[in-house]
Amino acid sequence: MGAFHAYDIRGVYNVDFDKDTAYKIGYFIPELLGTDKVLVGRDCRMSSEEIHDYLLKGITDAGADVYDIGLSTTPMVYFGTANYGFKASVQITASHNPKEYNGMKVSRENALPVGLDSGLGQIKEWIETGKPTPVAEKRGSVIPKDIHQDYLDFLLKFKGDYSNLKIAFDLSNGMASLYAREIFGDSPSYIFEDLDGSFPNHEPNPLIPKNVEPLQALVGKTGADIGVIYDGDADRVMFVDNEGKFVSPDLMIAVLGHYFVEERHQTGIVLQDIRSSKAVGEYLSPMGCTMATWKVGRAFAAHKLREIDGVWGGELAGHYYFRDFFYSDSGLLASMLILRVVASMKEKGITLSQLISKIARYKNSGEINFRIEDKKGAMDAVKEYFTSLEEPTAQMDFDGYRVEFPDWWFNIRPSNTEPYLRFICEATSTELLEDKVCRTKKLLEERFDAKI
Numbered sequence: 001m002g003a004f005h006a007y008d009i010r011g012v013y014n015v016d017f018d019k020d021t022a023y024k025i026g027y028f029i030p031e032l033l034g035t036d037k038v039l040v041g042r043d044c045r046m047s048s049e050e051i052h053d054y055l056l057k058g059i060t061d062a063g064a065d066v067y068d069i070g071l072s073t074t075p076m077v078y079f080g081t082a083n084y085g086f087k088a089s090v091q092i093t094a095s096h097n098p099k100e101y102n103g104m105k106v107s108r109e110n111a112l113p114v115g116l117d118s119g120l121g122q123i124k125e126w127i128e129t130g131k132p133t134p135v136a137e138k139r140g141s142v143i144p145k146d147i148h149q150d151y152l153d154f155l156l157k158f159k160g161d162y163s164n165l166k167i168a169f170d171l172s173n174g175m176a177s178l179y180a181r182e183i184f185g186d187s188p189s190y191i192f193e194d195l196d197g198s199f200p201n202h203e204p205n206p207l208i209p210k211n212v213e214p215l216q217a218l219v220g221k222t223g224a225d226i227g228v229i230y231d232g233d234a235d236r237v238m239f240v241d242n243e244g245k246f247v248s249p250d251l252m253i254a255v256l257g258h259y260f261v262e263e264r265h266q267t268g269i270v271l272q273d274i275r276s277s278k279a280v281g282e283y284l285s286p287m288g289c290t291m292a293t294w295k296v297g298r299a300f301a302a303h304k305l306r307e308i309d310g311v312w313g314g315e316l317a318g319h320y321y322f323r324d325f326f327y328s329d330s331g332l333l334a335s336m337l338i339l340r341v342v343a344s345m346k347e348k349g350i351t352l353s354q355l356i357s358k359i360a361r362y363k364n365s366g367e368i369n370f371r372i373e374d375k376k377g378a379m380d381a382v383k384e385y386f387t388s389l390e391e392p393t394a395q396m397d398f399d400g401y402r403v404e405f406p407d408w409w410f411n412i413r414p415s416n417t418e419p420y421l422r423f424i425c426e427a428t429s430t431e432l433l434e435d436k437v438c439r440t441k442k443l444l445e446e447r448f449d450a451k452i
Contacts, residue, residue: 003103004124006116007299010094010103013047017103019054025104026058026090027133028123033108035087036064036140039080041072042092043175043233045197047102051092055104056142063136067145071195073175073234075330078111079151082326085109093175096205096231099198105298111326112306115299152182155332158324159183160340164347167339168224168240169193170215172204176230179332189222191215204232206318209246216244226342226352230331235298236318237331239338241353248366250276252334253314254283254359258341260311261287271305271313271321274399275411275424279361295399296413302327316367316424362426363433368441369420370450378421378448379412385443386410386436408432410440421450 003011009025011017029038038059042048056066069080074091081089087109094101106114114120167188171177173196180193191214192201202211206229219227219240227240239247253272260266267288272280273296281291289311294304298319305313306327313321320334321327342352372378383401386392394404400413400422408427415422423440427433444450 004116004120007113007297008095008103008105008115009120010097010101012100013051013102019050021127022051022054022104023058023061024127024133025123026055027062028126028131029059029088029090029106030062030064032119032122033088033114037067037086037088038064039067039069039077039084039086039089039145040092041069041074041077041080041090043074043094043197044071044173044195045092045094045099045102045232048092048197051102051104055090055092058133060140060142061133061135063138063140065140066142068142069145069147071175071178073178073330073332074105075235075325075328075332076147076151076178077105078107078326078328078330079154080145080147081107081109082111082328083150083154084147091233093233095233096203096207096236098203110306111302111328113299113302115297118299148178152179155179155183155330155336158333158336160336160343162339162343165226165339165343166222166224168215168218168222168227170212170218170227170229172206172211172230172232173197173199173201174204174230174232174234176234176332178234183332183336189218189224191218199232204230206231206236206238212238212240212246216240216246219244225346226339228335228339230335231318234331235329237320237335238318239335239352241356242351243353245353247352247356248277248316248360248364249318250280250314250316251356251359252320252338253312254280255341255355256312256314256320256334256337257284257287257289258344259337261289263340263344266311268311269308271301271308271310273301273315274396274402274413275316275367276314277360277362277364277426278404278409279359282361283359293396293402298329300399302329362428363430365423365425365433365437368423368437368452369415369418370423370444370452371419372421372444372448372450374448375414375421378444378450379414381447382410382412382423382440382443385439408436410436
């Protein structure tokens with residue numbers, strides 16, 4: 001049962017879970033969420049069709065109806081859940097993981113995520129304890145439901161005038177291909193737009209630098225103002241600037257301020273995750289925004305944005321959440337809004353690289369992953385070491401630790417989905433950054449036998 005994680009169900013198919021697990025998950029979802037109607041979508045992975053068949057059999061054997069939307073982006077399922085008032089939905093996907101992976105993202109009413117602590121753990125327990133799955137006297141039905149146009153119409157409400165932009169897209173052979181040309185037209189340059197669950201060109205994870213290289217080359221070749229790359233299920237999006245440089249996704253939280261504050265005149269609470277650059281808040285606060293910081297992952301972020309009624313939010317991993325989108329994340333919607341800002345800036349003679357240079361004020365290590373057994377002990381040791389040397393200006397302890405000092409800060413946290421301890425650090429100079437990273441590596445290697 002290694003496929004159950006904090007945010008979703010995900011693992012190597014037929015290793016971490018199989019079709020029987022998919023059946024039981026489907027069977028228990030109606031009981032868990034108190035409904036007799038479940039919305040289901042799936043990505044294009046090679047194993048998605050089999051998982052789909054067994055998931056649907058489980059749901060219908062439990063006596064509930066399935067509203068099947070077929071191939072879909074994950075945000076399309078969120079839209080369908082909230083827009084049509086479903087109390088339960090499942091998207092079959094492994095998001096950005098390699099082709100041998102698959103999984104499920106489960107949502108409840110209002111497209112709120114169901115995580116390990118809010119329901120998936122109960123399903124896991126029911127499966128592990130062998131809870132019976134008798135077929136209901138009246139089995140449910142599978143009802144095809146086409147929501148493509150409704151979701152497209154919703155997205156198009158946010159479309160700007162991009163006619164002055166040269167845009168390069170990498171669709172990663174994933175689900176963004178369902179909508180990209182309908183939204184952005186034929187003028188941009190596209191690569192890897194055929195739906196192909198074997199991901200023949202690169203893994204659908206834009207956070208891995210080598211996966212972004214084809215887009216960077218396309219930006220250079222076409223002289224694009226911006227490059228856009230989606231992950232496999234199109235809930236995440238990342239960007240390359242006009243010089244071909246990858247833009248750290250957290251900085252785009254600040255870029256979105258130009259749309260919400262300058263175009264929409266909405267100055268409210270903006271959510272960032274605990275790994276986000278200090279530069280984000282320093283850029284948005286003078287605009288009148290209030291920053292809130294919270295845990296990593298949709299299972300936490302979507303709940304928190306709704307709780308605080310935030311206007312928008314984002315994560316270092318390239319998720320962007322919007323009050324206008326049921327407090328959920330959408331890669332396509334985020335890219336549409338970012339392109340509005342880039343088009344507006346170009347009219348003023350400002351390139352994306354110039355805009356980012358105004359925001360990014362610090363040197364950043366990026367996330368460094370350590371393979372380590374005693375994650376809690378290692379986290380405590382790093383925190384104790386640095387706080388013994390210098391008085392912190394701020395501390396957070398709700399997702400690992402974030403400890404801030406006058407000229408630098410770090411976050412160290414255990415991965416919820418992989419066997420890693422993740423460390424990120426930011427400083428006012430390269431020399432200071434290198435010193436802190438080296439000290440951390442030395443401590444973890446010597447005391448905890450950590451491996452990078």
